[in-house]
Amino acid sequence: MIEFRSIEKVFPDGTRAVDDFSLVIPSRKTTVFVGSSGCGKTTLLRMINRMVDATGGELEIDGENVSSIEAVKLRRRIGYVMQNSGLLPHRTVVDNIATVPRLTGVSKKDAHARALELMDTVGLDRAMADRYPAQLSGGQQQRVGVARGLAVDPNILLMDEPFGAVDPIVRAELQQELLRLQRELGKTVVFVTHDIDEAFLLGDQVVILEKGARIAQKGAPEEILANPANDFVASFIGADRGKRALSIREVDGQRVVVDAEGTVAGRLSEPGAA
Numbered sequence: 001m002i003e004f005r006s007i008e009k010v011f012p013d014g015t016r017a018v019d020d021f022s023l024v025i026p027s028r029k030t031t032v033f034v035g036s037s038g039c040g041k042t043t044l045l046r047m048i049n050r051m052v053d054a055t056g057g058e059l060e061i062d063g064e065n066v067s068s069i070e071a072v073k074l075r076r077r078i079g080y081v082m083q084n085s086g087l088l089p090h091r092t093v094v095d096n097i098a099t100v101p102r103l104t105g106v107s108k109k110d111a112h113a114r115a116l117e118l119m120d121t122v123g124l125d126r127a128m129a130d131r132y133p134a135q136l137s138g139g140q141q142q143r144v145g146v147a148r149g150l151a152v153d154p155n156i157l158l159m160d161e162p163f164g165a166v167d168p169i170v171r172a173e174l175q176q177e178l179l180r181l182q183r184e185l186g187k188t189v190v191f192v193t194h195d196i197d198e199a200f201l202l203g204d205q206v207v208i209l210e211k212g213a214r215i216a217q218k219g220a221p222e223e224i225l226a227n228p229a230n231d232f233v234a235s236f237i238g239a240d241r242g243k244r245a246l247s248i249r250e251v252d253g254q255r256v257v258v259d260a261e262g263t264v265a266g267r268l269s270e271p272g273a274a
């Protein structure tokens with residue numbers, strides 16, 4: 001469990017990015033931060049692995065205050081996947097995936113073997129192991145990024161707009177892969193996006209943010225869809241626009257989000273999933 005308690009972040013130039021933010025992020029679920037550009041999503045995410053330090057409040061992981069954990073150690077035990085994959089261009093796919101385990105002392109042979117297994121996990125053909133990032137498509141690069149995030153077998157996986165830079169078809173594939181992975185691995189995933197449809201598809205808990213990381217509403221997708229807390233949320237989820245009035249329906253035992261025309265826009269979490 002990750003807990004933010006009255007967290008504040010004021011950058012040295014005086015920008016107040018996060019203003020009194022409190023939230024519990026349950027383990028083994030996906031929590032999505034969604035909001036417009038500049039509302040503080042990335043700042044919140046980076047506080048979890050101390051790429052950014054809070055200027056006020058307390059942040060705990062399983063009861064341990066992150067400020068008491070050495071930042072480098074913390075970063076090595078938390079997976080981090082960013083937009084544009086952040087791969088090292090002069091290292092092969094397999095070496096990119098093995099980088100962090102190698103830093104933590106895993107032997108070259110073991111790290112290599114594990115990297116190949118992770119390629120299977122994220123649906124990448126092992127034949128690509130010796131390619132360089134530039135020789136992969138954008139979607140394949142993102143899969144390598146996810147494999148790299150999983151390489152130290154972290155309990156927590158932070159994902160910052162990981163599918164933002166790929167085309168909509170590949171994006172939909174990657175989203176489905178993440179849902180599959182999450183069913184298999186059960187990580188605590190914290191995912192940042194500005195896309196509300198992606199948030200509703202992937203999130204067990206969706207947190208809609210306004211400027212200063214103020215929580216406009218948080219809850220399960222169906223709760224937010226059924227009862228938008230205010231006009232801001234209603235407008236953000238498109239509930240006041242007939243064309244995108246989303247609702248939840250059960251189709252073949254699965255909860256799905258449908259738009260006003262009855263077209264399925266996405267799938268919600270597994271019924272009865274723990």
Ligand SMILES: Nc1ncnc2c1ncn2[C@@H]1O[C@H](COP(=O)(O)OP(=O)(O)OP(=O)(O)O)[C@@H](O)[C@H]1O
Nearest residue numbers: 011013015017036037038039040041042043044194
């Ligand atoms: N290092 C920094 N110094 C000063 N201000 C910063 C710094 N990093 C971020 N900010 C500011 O903090 C606010 C929140 O930024 P943040 O990157 O967390 O937003 P975001 O919601 O992730 O936005 P986006 O979707 O555009 O990535 C913004 O006003 C941003 O300009």
